[in-house]
Amino acid sequence: MIVLDITIVNIALPHVQESLHFSTTSLSWVVNAYTLTFGGLLLLGGRVGDILGRRRVFVFGVLLFGLASLLGGLAQNSGQLLAARALQGVGGAIASPTSLALITTTFSEGPARNRAFGVFAAVSAGGGAIGLLLGGILVEWLDWRWVFFVNVPIALLIAFAATRVIRESERHPGHFDVLGALTSTLGVAALVYGFIRAAQHGWRDGLTITSFVLAVVLLVLFILVERRSKQPITPLHMFADRNRAGTYGIMLALAAAMFGMFFFLTLFVQNVLGFSPLRAGLAFLPVSAVIAVGAGITSQLLPKYGPKPFMVIGALLAAGGLSWLTLTDIDSTYLGSVLGPMLVFSLGMGMQFVSLTLMALSNVPDRESGAASGLLNVTQQVGGSLGLSILVTIFGTASRNEADRQVPVFLAEARPAERLFFERTGQLPDPWGDQVLTSGVSAAFIAAAVFALIAAVIALFAIQVRASDRERLQGNHTPAAPG
Known part of the structure; x- marks a missing residue:
């Protein structure tokens, strides 16, 4: 549900922008209002689950997420929508780390947990795929508000089922930071x-x-x-382990690249290529499918080769796909310029998700599994928010520079109706407007590729897979001590 919400909202962004009068740069707050509260409170959410019991906290977070989704669908202005998105982030921050922690404490390290995390990554990718397709259907056939309303019945069903199929975890004493x-x-x-x-x-x-x-x-x-x-919300000793600290750094950089790719490609395929919301949703479906394939293959090969090769190769593939996307222009086509780099990027990310999750949660005591999983999610959400804000800044600068170059050409060639549109709105009509948008998007993809390369460098030089790590992946290990 949480992954679905990210992708389903991305498809609706151009329609939200038109309905509630967001600028292109301020539109990023529809994403960031969610990811900031999500990322900022994830550690607290994981800690709450450890102390109060993970099942009850999970159910509360899911229901809060559903309530916030209802309020988002009813929003009448930009402020109300952003407030609802922030509240969604709070619900997600409570539910998400407890779900990962429940998996960690249910399955012991080794093949069983490897398979569990492989299924978790595949289901996450499936949620993304459903969100893309469902978002396109709802926006095109109903209204953008339904991308929020759809979470309400899902949340109610999850809460109902959780109380019947999930065992409550042991409660650990402590306080909230x-x-x-x-x-x-x-x-x-x-x-x-x-x-x-x-x-x-x-x-x-x-x-x-x-x-x-x-x-x-x-x-x-x-x-x-x-x-x-x-009892800190961020156990700083988690960073004392070189591999875990490197894993967090890789996730931070890759999330920055991934959030930017989805945000700007969504605008590009709908505003420049002219795709309808439904067609845009279908255009992104291969991404989720390839991520699921990459995650499935990686979970099977990890015990033999260890996570480091998949971290390095995955980051390089992501960087390659993003570098390829920098070549897009107003004459680009989906099959010729978008699909190929998306598939390369997606395969790399599929390799990363399982590798990073297993490395971050390896050899962590049960009482700290909530904090460890929360910290991994934090780096993803904070990295995504910071990365998207940096990429939006680069996009805005490149777009303004391109607009300054295009205005004289436009004024020399514009028809009276086009000139009147420019005087009333301050915006260049197409194809000049498309050229401005595409120039900014290409500049943003260059920076996103740099983020992915940084992840590859961290994986290459910081990660060291020890013999004990490989034994844990194969299930031949001594359980972590309680302290």
Whole structure:
């Protein structure tokens, strides 16, 4: 349901933009309002599950997600929609880490857990595929609001089934690090806002500078809080393990690339290629299918080869697909310029998902499995938010520069109706507008490819697969000590 919500909303973005009057740069907040609260509160959500019992916390998170989806579908302006998206993030932050932790504590390390995480990755990819297709159907046949309404019955069914088929986990004593959650969430939000503000108003804007300063202050305060807390929301000792720290870095960089790819490709195929929402949903279906295939193959080969080769090769494939996408222009076609690089990127990401999850949760005591899974999800969501905000900034700068070059050409060639449109809206009509959008998208893909290359470098030089790691993947290991 959570993965479905990300993809289903992506398909609806152009229609949300038109209905609630978002600019292209501010439209990214429809994604970021969700991912920021999701990423910022994931660790707290995992901790809540450890302390209060994972099943009951999971059910509460799912129901809160459903309520927020209902409010999002009823939104009458941009502020209401963004508030609902933020509340969805809170529900997702409560439900998501508890689901991974439930898998971790249900299946012991080795072949059983390998298969479980392979199924989990495949189901996630399936949720993405359903979201893309269902989003296109709902937007084209009904209205964009139904991409939110559809979560309500799903949430109710999940909550009903969970109480009957999932056993409650053991409760561990502890307290909630609320100050840590608030400083981390607000700090990252200020950082993301600074990048998006810079895309619209420039780097010298007073509010842009204030946002970055506030972000630094809050994030430094967050680290100080975590160092002094007896039960921190972010167990800093998790980063003491070289492989785990490298895994978090890889996820951060790849999420930045992945969120950007989906955001800008959605705009490109609908606004430049002219795809309907349904056709756009169908166009993205191969992505989820190839991710599922890559995850399935990787889960079978991991015990033999270890995760490092799949981390390196997967990141390089992702970088290659994104580099290929930089060649798109207004004359591009789906089959000639979009499908191929999407498949290459997707295969690489499929390799990564299972490898990163197993490495991040390997040799973690049961009492910290919620925190460990939450931290992996945090790096994905925070990386996605930060990455998307940086890519939106690059997109905005490149688009403005291209518009400055196109305006003289447009004024020399424009018909009276086109000139009147430009005077009323301040925007260039097509094909000049398509050229501006495509130029910005290509620049964003260059930066996304750099993010993926950074992930490959981290995987190559930071990850060291020890003999004990391979034994755990094969099920020949001594269980982690409780402490």
